[in-house]
Amino acid sequence: MGLEEDIESLEEEIANTPYNKSTEAHIGRLKAKLAEQKEKLEAQQSGSGGGGGYAVEQHGDATVALVGFPSVGKSSLINAMTNADSEVGAYEFTTLNVNPGMLEYRGANIQLLDVPGLIEGAAGGRGGGKEILSVIRGADLVIFVLSAFEIEQYDRLAEELYNVNIRVDAEPPSVTVRRKGKDGIDVNTSGELELDSDTVKGILRERGFINANVTIRGNPSVDRLIDGVMDNRVYMPSLVTVNKVDLIEPSYAGTMKDALRDHGVSPDDAIFISAAEEKGLDVLKERMWRALGLIRIYMDKPGRGVDREEPLIIRRGETVDDAVQKLGGTLDERFRFARVTGPSAQHDDQQVGRDHVLEDEDVLRVVARR
Numbered sequence: 001m002g003l004e005e006d007i008e009s010l011e012e013e014i015a016n017t018p019y020n021k022s023t024e025a026h027i028g029r030l031k032a033k034l035a036e037q038k039e040k041l042e043a044q045q046s047g048s049g050g051g052g053g054y055a056v057e058q059h060g061d062a063t064v065a066l067v068g069f070p071s072v073g074k075s076s077l078i079n080a081m082t083n084a085d086s087e088v089g090a091y092e093f094t095t096l097n098v099n100p101g102m103l104e105y106r107g108a109n110i111q112l113l114d115v116p117g118l119i120e121g122a123a124g125g126r127g128g129g130k131e132i133l134s135v136i137r138g139a140d141l142v143i144f145v146l147s148a149f150e151i152e153q154y155d156r157l158a159e160e161l162y163n164v165n166i167r168v169d170a171e172p173p174s175v176t177v178r179r180k181g182k183d184g185i186d187v188n189t190s191g192e193l194e195l196d197s198d199t200v201k202g203i204l205r206e207r208g209f210i211n212a213n214v215t216i217r218g219n220p221s222v223d224r225l226i227d228g229v230m231d232n233r234v235y236m237p238s239l240v241t242v243n244k245v246d247l248i249e250p251s252y253a254g255t256m257k258d259a260l261r262d263h264g265v266s267p268d269d270a271i272f273i274s275a276a277e278e279k280g281l282d283v284l285k286e287r288m289w290r291a292l293g294l295i296r297i298y299m300d301k302p303g304r305g306v307d308r309e310e311p312l313i314i315r316r317g318e319t320v321d322d323a324v325q326k327l328g329g330t331l332d333e334r335f336r337f338a339r340v341t342g343p344s345a346q347h348d349d350q351q352v353g354r355d356h357v358l359e360d361e362d363v364l365r366v367v368a369r370r
């Protein structure tokens with residue numbers, strides 16, 4: 001049997017097996033096997049030289065992928081926010097290729113990718129969907145672009161992403177596996193796990209573990225546990241933006257918000273915009289900035305003063321050492337200590353070491369050997 005038929009028959013069997021305690025271990029094994037076969041298929045497809053034209057290079061400080069159905073206004077949005085010149089047309093499938101645009105915001109260069117309209121079944125490999133989705137997987141943030149009149153499209157977009165192993169707004173499950181020499185598979189849990197240890201063992205065996213110590217924290221489902229043992233899952237934050245709000249009557253706003261709630265999106269979290277009239281874009285940029293976790297570091301360079309024009313852009317949680325690495329050159333070898341003024345410092349010019357965690361708008365001076 002070929003990989004594709006194998007995948008199909010596994011999917012069929014999973015769909016036809018009712019899930020209960022007595023079938024849990026069996027379903028676990030089937031799902032693990034399915035994940036394994038899909039991974040193989042993915043490796044085959046990416047190894048066959050396909051996907052021409054979709055390998056978008058990583059540029060700038062962060063990459064954002066806009067996902068949405070044809071004609072929701074992705075190209076218009078990119079044009080409104082960046083210096084890209086993507087073709088905007090009043091017909092479907094204007095965007096035939098990934099179209100990058102660069103947004104400059106607070107001194108950061110944020111690459112926006114407008115990927116072609118997702119079509120139903122794209123995740124299954126039809127219509128070049130696989131390549132499209134592989135581009136999204138390389139991003140740091142996904143923005144769901146919905147039209148105010150088609151909120152229900154959210155579900156299908158989310159499903160497509162899930163099917164290509166993109167997990168939005170979720171933490172990776174806490175599963176660690178250590179191989180050992182003998183004695184089979186040992187399952188250690190934090191006490192909350194509802195899955196049977198046979199289910200866990202079956203999943204691990206499908207993944208190729210014969211002797212191993214498994215530690216599971218929390219109470220993952222079968223699917224989450226499989227996520228935890230696969231290497232090809234990608235976790236990233238997402239935002240939901242609702243476009244074309246210039247077209248809605250005030251009386252429709254309530255209906256639109258109800259629709260969002262029906263699809264699991266809080267209207268307070270959604271960002272309402274009009275790409276055509278350039279409305280709501282400042283809020284969107286600010287929310288992107290926060291979701292990406294970018295921070296600005298103003299470098300205080302000897303003899304040149306504090307550079308507030310072109311900050312060094314790093315991520316929240318990063319340290320003086322990360323900043324030094326990003327600055328590059330020989331600074332790393334010559335580093336002695338640093339001085340920080342600003343939100344992360346206890347006082348002006350605080351002397352700190354490499355592991356000091358920086359915050360947005362810190363002023364950093366690196367003291368280096370000559």
Ligand SMILES: Nc1nc2c(ncn2[C@@H]2O[C@H](COP(=O)(O)OP(=O)(O)OP(=O)(O)O)[C@@H](O)[C@H]2O)c(=O)[nH]1
Pocket residue numbers: 068069070071072073074075076077087088089090091092093094095115116117243244245246247273274275276277
């Ligand atoms: N009224 C209004 N029209 C919009 C807005 N944004 C986009 N449009 C229109 O919607 C149509 C589709 O916009 P595009 O930007 O090409 O949509 P797209 O999502 O990039 O579509 P594809 O390239 O086909 O994937 C065009 O006619 C735009 O002018 C908006 O905020 N308000």
